[in-house]
Amino acid sequence: MSRILVLPGDGIGPEIVDEALRVLEAAQARFGLDIELDHGLVGGAACDAEGDPLPEGTLEKARAADAILFGSIGGPKWDKLERDKRPERGLLRLRSSLGLFANLRPAILFPQLAGASSLKPEVVSGLDILIVRELTGGIYFGQPRGIKEENGERVGFNTYVYTESEMKRIARVAFDLAMQRGKRVCSVDKANVLEVTELWKEVVTEEAKAYPEIELSHMYVDNAAMQLVRAPKQFDVIVTGNLFGDILSDEAAMLTGSIGMLPSASLDENRKGLYEPCHGSAPDIAGQGIANPLATIMSLAMLMRYSLQRGDVADAIEAAVEKVLDQGLRTADIHTEGSRKVSTGEMGAAVAEALANG
Ligand SMILES: NC(=O)c1ccc[n+]([C@@H]2O[C@H](COP(=O)([O-])OP(=O)(O)OC[C@H]3O[C@@H](n4cnc5c(N)ncnc54)[C@H](O)[C@@H]3O)[C@@H](O)[C@H]2O)c1
Numbered sequence: 636m637s638r639i640l641v642l643p644g645d646g647i648g649p650e651i652v653d654e655a656l657r658v659l660e661a662a663q664a665r666f667g668l669d670i671e672l673d674h675g676l677v678g679g680a681a682c683d684a685e686g687d688p689l690p691e692g693t694l695e696k697a698r699a700a701d702a703i704l705f706g707s708i709g710g711p712k713w714d715k716l717e718r719d720k721r722p723e724r725g726l727l728r729l730r731s732s733l734g735l736f737a738n739l740r741p742a743i744l745f746p747q748l749a750g751a752s753s754l755k756p757e758v759v760s761g762l763d764i765l766i767v768r769e770l771t772g773g774i775y776f777g778q779p780r781g782i783k784e785e786n787g788e789r790v791g792f793n794t795y796v797y798t799e800s801e802m803k804r805i806a807r808v809a810f811d812l813a814m815q816r817g818k819r820v821c822s823v824d825k826a827n828v829l830e831v832t833e834l835w836k837e838v839v840t841e842e843a844k845a846y847p848e849i850e851l852s853h854m855y856v857d858n859a860a861m862q863l864v865r866a867p868k869q870f871d872v873i874v875t876g877n878l879f880g881d882i883l884s885d886e887a888a889m890l891t892g893s894i895g896m897l898p899s900a901s902l903d904e905n906r907k908g909l910y911e912p913c914h915g916s917a918p919d920i921a922g923q924g925i926a927n928p929l930a931t932i933m934s935l936a937m938l939m940r941y942s943l944q945r946g947d948v949a950d951a952i953e954a955a956v957e958k959v960l961d962q963g964l965r966t967a968d969i970h971t972e973g974s975r976k977v978s979t980g981e982m983g984a985a986v987a988e989a990l991a992n993g
């Protein structure tokens with residue numbers, strides 16, 4: 636029996652998670668999966684109910700689960716709260732408390748969506764990049780941090796720090812994953828300016844010695860941001876730190892047609908994981924039933940693959956997504972002329988049906 640904790644969160648979070656659960660139900664029926672679902676509060680919803688974006692009860696449930704299916708958190712309603720009480724801090728605490736240091740963000744362009752990509756089809760067709768983002772260190776977590784008064788003015792400060800062991804373990808994840816695909820890793824840094832990433836480059840290069848088949852390259856992050864929109868297919872696996880990975884993955888999302896198409900897995904050393912779309916709570920479209928649930932549904936596929944070791948179920952969910960795209964169904968964010976615009980619920984129901992009839 637596998638235990639999955641469901642944390643819908645805020646904004647479009649509950650809408651898209653409902654659709655992933657519909658797909659999970661279809662998966663359970665087809666594959667006879669033995670899964671126990673638990674539910675919890677996180678983010679703004681938890682702030683409202685318990686005054687804490689990551690209540691102790693939710694953290695306990697998360698520790699007890701084999702995997703977590705997460706929606707999205709945050710929104711303007713909670714932006715003025717005391718810093719540690721904000722939804723985003725709850726998510727960071729959850730990642731850190733569970734040791735989810737390896738964040739996998741696959742940016743794959745489905746051929747059916749070539750017209751929805753921000754890039755010309757000839758530049759982007761066949762795109763399949765995996766961004767491996769370090770998730771529990773770097774400037775997101777470095778101390779000291781804060782806003783203080785100094786010499787009669789306010790000063791904001793954060794600390795960019797990575798230990799050698801943090802760098803080694805994320806490099807190994809990237810190399811191991813690259814061995815299962817194109818065997819090319821590009822490590823993205825700012826080694827020309829920042830000492831942390833100067834060391835990052837050195838450590839990644841040292842770790843690569845254990846992987847003679849891997850072709851390792853290095854790129855400064857500003858160039859990488861440019862290369863992603865100039866010639867994205869030059870990349871196979873990108874490995875980078877927390878902040879650079881956050882930014883580059885949203886950029887890569889648009890190559891696939893929409894941020895609503897980018898799933899993620901956040902894994903610990905033992906592949907226990909949290910699975911969430913890369914996007915946020917989209918307050919501008921929340922409650923309208925138009926959000927794209929596919930990133931969350933494909934995050935569920937990643938959950939099957941990495942935490943439940945059910946690659947067959949993951950493949951079937953991804954095939955169901957492709958089938959629905961073949962049928963011409965599109966939520967508003969990926970809609971192009973000639974396709975059929977559907978709601979969040981219609982998209983989820985269509986994927987669940989395609990999976991059931993697989
Ligand atoms: N992991 C997370 O839970 C997560 C990730 C990113 C941002 N956030 C939070 O979400 C809130 C809003 O942030 P933001 O506006 O910068 O980013 P966002 O990702 O929520 O939205 C950016 C844009 O993308 C669109 N979008 C996002 N997801 C979509 C989907 N599934 N279908 C269609 N369109 C979609 C939105 O409508 C918006 O126009 C903030 O509080 C932020 O901190 C949370």
Ligand SMILES: CC(C)[C@H](C(=O)O)[C@@H](O)C(=O)O
Pocket residue numbers: 709723724726727881913915
């Ligand atoms: C909400 C925020 C803390 C989060 C991050 O920066 O990691 C988000 O942008 C993401 O990409 O998951």
Ligand SMILES: [Mg+2]
Pocket residue numbers: 881882885913
């Ligand atoms: Mg982000």
